Amino acid sequence: MEIYHLDDLSLLQQHLLAQYQLYQVVKNDDKQCSWQQQTKERNEPLIAELPQSSAKDFFFAEHENLLIFNGEYFQETLPTPAPFVLFGILSCDLTAISYQDQFFKDDPYYQARRQQCLLVGLDCIKPCQQGFCPTVDAGPGVREHTADIILHPLENHQWLLISTNDKGTEAIKGLSLKTCHWHFLTQRDLTLHQCEQEFTDDSDITQAIDKLNNGEVSDSFWQQLAVQCLGCSGCTTLCPTCSCYGTRSITDESEDKKVITQQRFWDSCLYEGFQREASFHNPSAEAGKRVQRFWQHKFGNEFFAEFNRHGCVGCGRCEQTCPGVIGVHSVMKRINNNA
Amino acid sequence: MCADLVKTICPFCGVGCGICLKVDEQGQLLSVEPQQNHPISQGKLCDKGWSTAYAINSDQRLTQPLKRINKSFYPISWQEALTTIADELTAIIDESGSQAVGVISSARASNEDNYAAQKFARAVLKTNNIDHCARICHSPTVAGLKQSLGSGAMTNSAKDILETDLMLVFGADPTENHSILGGHIMQAHAQGTELIVVDPRVTRLAKLTPMHLQLKLGSNIALINALLHVIIKEQWFDQRFVESRTQGFEQLAKHVKDITPESVESTTGVSAELIRTTARAYSHAKRAMIFYGMGITQYVSGTNNVISLANLALTCGHIGKAGTGVNPLRGQNNVQGACDMGCLPNVYPGYQAVAELENQEKFSKAWGTKVTQQAGLTSLGMTKAAQSGDFRALLLFGEDPVVTDPDQNHVQSSLKNLDLFVVAELTMTETAKLADIILPAASFAEKDGTFTNCERRVQKVNQAIAPLGEAKGDWQWLQALAKEMGSKLLNWQSSEDVFNEMAALTPPYQAMTYQKITDNSGLQWPCTNETPNGTTILHQQSFPIGRARFICVNQVDIDESTDDNYPLLLTTNRLHFHYGCGSMTRNSPLLERETPPGVLFINPIDAKALNINHQAPVSIKSRRGYVETRAMFSDDVPVGLVSMPYHFKEAPSNQLTNTAQDPVTKMPELKACAVVVAALAKDQVPKTIQQLQEGK
Structure with a gap:
């Protein structure tokens, strides 16, 4: 240095x-x-x-x-x-x-x-x-x-x-x-x-992280919270650590031959279709499951172990952009108060 | 990388969120982000807004004029397109008169485009045959509120949601259709504002409140009259307001005297107790806002439904103050503006009646040509007259009535019957497929102009990228067409010129300029010399008609009830993923993935009785048509009611919907018709309507 x-x-x-x-x-x-x-x-x-x-x-x-x-x-x-x-x-x-x-x-x-x-x-x-x-x-x-x-x-x-x-x-x-x-x-x-x-008091966040990792947040809590998830993709788009993507083939037949382009684009795990299989089976068909998974990726111990840190970097962008008022501060507060 | 961030207004829905378009060095639209400090959206967008770039950059965009020869389209030059259209229009007018031609403009296009469209119809074609899709969303609002209050627009502003004590959401699903505004409602509710939802379906908002009045389809008036009965009987009304600001209260009191909550229990399906609780909550709230949507307007009783909501607000004095009002949630980004611009057969810009001689003279003088006195046709009137051959040429832009209007088969056969059908569009819609000439339209990202949102806020739209291919803005091609027909009446150098001409003739826009709109992050009309900074709350001191009017209305049942052959009721709804006919949103691979191309929401109990599985293929038949789609189990619809979104051209709900109309506005009853649902073979893929029709 x-x-x-x-x-x-x-x-x-x-x-x-x-x-x-x-x-x-x-x-x-x-x-x-x-x-x-x-x-x-x-x-x-x-x-x-x-x-x-x-x-x-x-x-x-x-x-x-x-x-x-x-x-x-x-x-x-x-x-x-x-x-x-x-x-x-x-x-x-x-x-x-x-x-x-x-x-x-x-x-x-x-x-x-x-x-x-x-x-x-x-x-x-x-x-x-x-x-x-x-x-x-x-x-x-x-x-x-x-x-x-x-x-x-x-x-x-x-x-x-x-x-x-x-x-x-x-x-x-x-x-x-x-x-x-x-x-x-x-x-x-x-x-x-x-x-x-x-910085303002962060006990809401630290306590909620503990609750999340101690299995103290119920399925019904996530279901009720997820009523407010409009699936807009704002949080995943602005989150600096979100990296999910989808791919598609675009076929252009306008010329004599067929040109196929494989494109990748930002995706969002909060979309219902993100994990849906062709058979319509979906491990996260319920919005509650999707919202839970999102926060688990940001604060769960299993991901901490993999990346040596939380998946959240504390920028607060999701709080500002979430139309459903379930950005990080709102969610962590609700976990503390109600979960 | 992003080289420029262009501030403009989101092209989806009437909320009018602030959006920034990210443009690269080559002038390509990369993606979007919200405007952080926009007065309404404050850094938020919905899924439609976030996927805007997919709609604009779509490889499906039309980039040159096309001419249909038999069943195929061939590219032609703009000059050939304009000459062909001009010659045919002139010939038809010479033969059959101006009543045989007309224009359908678009609630998605700018105010400038809409002003140009009605001026083209009235000054160049000499007809009042000008309309747009407000006919099938909020025409009853314009008609109903005009009678009751004197002005047919949202009385308050989005920001009032955070200043009110109670929100009564009536026949509207704002988190799906006006997501950012729906988000404000969720935010206010989370902060303690009371929320009451009236809807036959269990909407997202209904899931957040214990106060859900799950009324039967089309029983709005019975319910509201019973609410009024309780409020008046218990003396919970605002006597001072009623005495000083309204007229006709005595008749109303008499009218609802016997309409007790008990007497409407069976009609509405809502318990008398819940009606009483609601009446008490709404009347006792210090400030209360009513929001409503298509669940009020898309009925044969549409206009009367709107009037009864006005009765309710007026009785309690919940109007003319912050955090109150009667607030229609308008569907399209510029449906308010398209109405304001006079794209309606009966009014000039600013709702100046066509029937008044004084107004005819005003516009004849301003435009330098004599306008016709003859009444004009509505959009449904035009398609009906096309069927009989009386109406022969139609110019249409930015709408897809084949998908969005009731009784699809009727619409299709009428449009096919036209001698000249011109469509200006972004992509090849189902309607465009029927056109003789298709003109490539510029998207909102490719033009300057203004949109007026549902709270009457006129906002500036800024060009971010060059028009794709040979695409043109609507006022530009209308101007070119007028010139081709030998008229110099549409003569503007810029969209600002169009706006200035319009503002001078449109009293509520009188004191607006582009600069002022930009400086103020939008201006809410009326913006006049007396109110130069616009108006956030209407009717504060008085109503445009002096005193507001109580108008007595009676419950009108839905036109088509169930019977042995058609045992289920079908209603229509919207999904937050999609917008209108889906011609823009369905280009996003993400939004398109969310649902199959067409769905039927059905209660699991009904499904079980019919031997239908979740996601299984089903057929749906009404007296007018037949479609196939997939069943989606949902407890959000009650037993006996099924629901279909109208976004999907493969399984259009409008094959099925009823054309019975509101007598005042000709609004079709899109919210209710009788159907029969049946399971298809388990492994059968639902046939699209196109496949079904070709198979005939």
Whole structure:
């Protein structure tokens, strides 16, 4: 690990722009945040705000062609993106990428994009509205193993820059930076600790996780809760760790020959058809079963064992987007009160 | 990657949620996300909204004009299409007069498109034959509320849901059809707002409340009159409001004097006790909102059903204040706007009556041409007249009446009988298949304009991508067609020009501009010089007709009851996965996977008696038609009642539905008809209607 002092963030941005396509979270006139490409000319200030859509579609595309068969041979469809950097990605979303890296370890489409990406993490020093990252070990400070470079804001628009691995070190090569004293790391720890203290009480969530894993949540509770699941797919679409997909063949017969494209697209385990078999048999035909499974994937011990962490990174996006008012905070509260 | 995030309005349903379209560097629509700070949807979308990109990017989209020769379609140029249409229209008008031609516009299209459509009909074709699908959803709302209150629109706003004490949901299934608004209702209920659901089916909302009045099909008026009886007898009504703001209360009191809860128990199937509890809860609530949908309007008694709901709200003074009102949940994204724009035979934009000489003069002067005095035909009137040969040419866009209108066979044969049938569409619908000329339409993502949602909020729709292929926006091709016919009356440079012309002639839109709409995240009409920031709650000080009117109405039974040959009642419903005829939502592999192409919901007790298994193939027959589909066991429908969604062209419920009409609005009784259901051989795949008809 190398620690530097950075006086002017734009020097780093310009330096990276010379080697990478640079994406950064930008806020529009309606205060909506999204990942947008930056250029030398268009270079907006770095903000520590959660974009509504996480960064997962940089690697796991919402729709992509897996293969094309044109009647004679199969065509390669592996993506070949130019090197790119996600500049200022927050800890929760970085934790999610690290989680997805495990899930898509052997997926060539995911990995083709992932290999081209440099992750520049940004520490949060203020809690966000729905977030509870400290509860699930996903923030507010960037976890070292999840980013190549970490940025930590200091006073007077100064920054602490931490390179966590060779990829990070390689990326900042040639940039004139002052190495700085390790006590800045202590200061960072203090700031992050203070930020953690500012998060609201998380006992609803921790207690509900215990209840969930102790088998204290009844089937009838899930059934009643699931009446409010409209199967919109909003939670699974916005959840940075959700990775379910479906596939379909698209046949194009408009030309002389038949071209068949195998496409994969984001799916949602909350759809009734997700697990239905051709015989109409469905292990999760009831909405209650589907909702239960979703939360089990996020907080169940069996998945913790597999991924070495919870499936939830505490970003709170599901709470905001669920039309049925059964996002994470609402569900955990109800588990505590009623289950 | 996403290069641009274009803020616009979701094209599904009347809630009008804020949606952002993600567009890549090549100008392709990638996907969508919600607008986080939209005044209604606040970062939420339903499954239809989330799958918008599938509907727009579909490889099924039409990209060039097509001409039918015998049974096949061939691509032609726009010029050839316009010349052909113009020549034939002119010839038909010369031969048979303007009454022989007409336009059916679309509640999915923008206000600008709809304004252009009615102006094209009235100023260029010289006919009032202009209508759209509100005929089969909320025409009774417009007619009923106009009589009772003076204005046929939702009286309050979506935000009122979080300011009310009681929500009475009458014949509406908002979590399925208006999911985000349904979500508001669930949220309010979770926070302690009382919820009463009146519905023959156990809807999602009904499962959340102990107060579910599971009435029999079509017994709305009996139930409401009994509620009024209790409220008046117990002196629970708002005397001050009744005296100061209404007229006709004495007659109403007399009218319901003998309609006791006990006297309607057998008609409604609702216990007298539950009627009394409901009457008490609604009348005692400090603020109470009524929501209603097709379970009120799609009956022969549709207009009277609406009137009785108005009677109920007026009696308790639950109107003209925050958290109250009579609130129709309008189906399509712009059905409110299509009505506002005057795409109805009897009114000009802003509900200015066609029959009034003063209005005829106003529009003749504004448009620089004399408009006709002759009354126009409704959409069902046009298809009926086509059957007899009196009506010969129809331009239709963005609707699929073959799937969505009652008695499919009648609609099909009428449309086939036309000399000229032009359809502008996104994809090849069942209706488009009957057209002589098909025009490729631009989708909402490909045009600028405005939609008006069910709470009267006019919102800006912004173009995100270029029109696919040679597709054109509706006002653009209507303008081109007018020019081809030698008329310069449709002459606009931009959709903003269309809007400005419309706003100048439409009093409730008077003070609106594109800029103001954008700056305010939408403006709710009336937005006039007196109310420049719009109006969130109607009727606060007075009604447009001065005092609101109590109108006495009587229970009217459904037109077709069961008998030995047709022993079950069929009603229609919607699934949250799909929208209308399914021409957009069924392009999503996710939504399409959710259900078989057509389902019949049946109570397991009825199914068992008929030897039908879950998911088994079944036949359904009514006096008008026959379809095959799959049975879906559901306790949500009571014994004796089966239900079918109308989204599926393979098994259209409208083969079966009744054409009996509301005498006031010609609204067909889509919510009730008698059928007989039978099991098919176990391994038989249900035949689609197309297969069945070809087999004939």
